[in-house]
Amino acid sequence: MGFDYQAIGNRIRKARERKGITQELLAESMDVSNAYISKIERGRTPVNLNNLDKICRVLETSTEYILSGTSTDSEDYMKNEIMELLEGCSPQKIRLIVQVIKPIVSYREDN
Incomplete structure (x- = not known):
């Protein structure tokens, strides 16, 4: 069973929007390009574990939620x-x- 990168990207986008953070600000805080964040959010490129961890820290969300859509922390x-x-x-x-x-x-x- 593989990951649905489009769903993962969609959850990242929603978490980012809930925090009121732009793609540019997220990219800057991770030291990556805005195009990279855009591709992740559209499901065009998979996110590696290091960047997933950075995204979750910036957005204050769990990797469990980003990967599966659920989080038992909530x-x-x-x-x-x-x-x-x-x-x-x-x-x-x-x-x-x-x-x-x-x-x-x-x-x-x-x-």
């Missing part, structure tokens, strides 16, 4: 995973998903 890691799954769904598919999960969310566990 209390909301499953919510984040669900949100990522929904991103590519059509409105029709989202309506179907809501119909499926509403009864689960509404279920009272004390029964």
Whole structure:
């Protein structure tokens, strides 16, 4: 099983945007080119482990999240995973998903 570099790049971009950091600033803090960061974020080039570590330190995120989309360090890691799954769904598919999960969310566990 290989890595999905496009998904990894997308998570890096989202983490960077959440921090309010530009590609230029991220590249500068890592001593790499802006073009390199752009290629990583678009999934055009794989990120090596040393640079992945630098990215995660600058963006204050875990390598686990960048590589897999989940992080057990966060209390909301499953919510984040669900949100990522929904991103590519059509409105029709989202309506179907809501119909499926509403009864689960509404279920009272004390029964």
